Amino acid sequence: MTQSPVIRLDLDEATARRVSDVLEDAFPFGEVSISAFETGPDAWRVEVYGEPHMAAEELASAMREALGPESAGLRLEAGAIDEHDWIAKSLAGLTPVPAGRFVVHGSHDRDKISPDVIGIEIEAALAFGTGHHGTTRGCLLAIDELLNQRRFERVLDLGSGTGVLAIAIGLAQQSPVLATDIDETSARIAGENAEANGAGAFVTSIHAESFDHPAFGERGPFDLIVANILAGPLVELAPDVKRHLAADGRVVLSGLMNHEEERVLAAYTAEGLTLVKGLQLEGWSTLVLRD
Known part of the structure; x- marks a missing residue:
């Protein structure tokens, strides 16, 4: 064996x-x-x-x-x-993880998910992005709160990984979401996960190495951008995120450790964005900003 x-x-x-x-x-x-x-x-x-x-x-x-x-x-x-x-x-090791209206789970727990929540099935082998990481759960909690406040018609999941955030938004709103990743395998996995979760009609997953990809211009400007990546890329992408954000749009950022929060926030406030809320889970920060 x-x-x-x-x-x-x-x-x-x-x-x-x-x-x-x-x-x-x-x-x-x-x-x-x-x-x-x-x-x-x-x-x-x-x-x-x-x-x-x-x-x-x-x-x-x-x-x-x-x-x-x-x-x-x-x-x-x-x-x-x-x-x-x-x-x-x-x-x-992967028990269902609740985050607001969402519950992220593996196929082995499919029968344990209540029908009154939005279940998102992500397999264990995909590791990061299963909901067990503080950044993913922080993003889902922030998204849940934002969707309680308003509807977002043009949504971008930047650095989508497993696609869990795009799937969550697509299923919650029954509306289109553009999911992009610089890694081809990740983009393919996100698309497969969207199909498996019944969100294939809402989530468009593409491989895009930069904002030069035509999809950003065709689908934007976005009234909600979520980016669960790392602190360094988040800082570098601040001008592009601002440029593709619609007036009065919202941004959810994560993938940064607590001590990196100040540096990332400074990059986005320099672009004219305002902090709405910060959430800290397990040593990781999630930031919600508005235009």
Whole structure:
């Protein structure tokens, strides 16, 4: 039977959450599966499962590189797991996550989702963007609140990843959403997820490496732009986001850690946007701004 590498780290809760967040940001979709769970009083374990073609040493080295100086004091315990058990372990770590009217879940929990909420099914192998990350949940909570206030006719999900945010908006409003990502695989996955969740008629997912793509001009200006990416790209994209935002539009930004909030906010206020609300979850920030 095919085996996959697994790396285990035993940590305190704060370190476990920080390490799992950094690793989720560092690895491409589907390359690893990451779970963090409590094993005792202030005792947590982070488990990172690689694909069958990866050697444990290769996975450990990539993890140390992603963690940088913080990896120096960490003990990475390497092992292997049968592919069937890898899938089961991945699924076991992903319980349904509620965020306002939305609940993000895996197919293994499909029958547990109440009909009075909007269920969004995202598989465990996709890792970042499953709703278990503080940035995704923060965005969904912000979106839920915004949709309670008004309807948005032209919506952009910039750096859509799994497409979870675009799917949420499309299903909630039964309206069009443009989902874009600089990674072709991510754009394809977002489109597939939209179809699987019954949002295919609403979500258009495209591969776009910059705002030069004609779709932005054809579908904009946007009265709602959501961008769950990273702090550096968010800062760089501030002028383009402003340029493609409709008058009185709203912007939801995430993918930034709490200490990066001030730098990102400064870039957008410099473009004339105003902070409406900030939300902090698990060390990550979500910002809601208006034109």
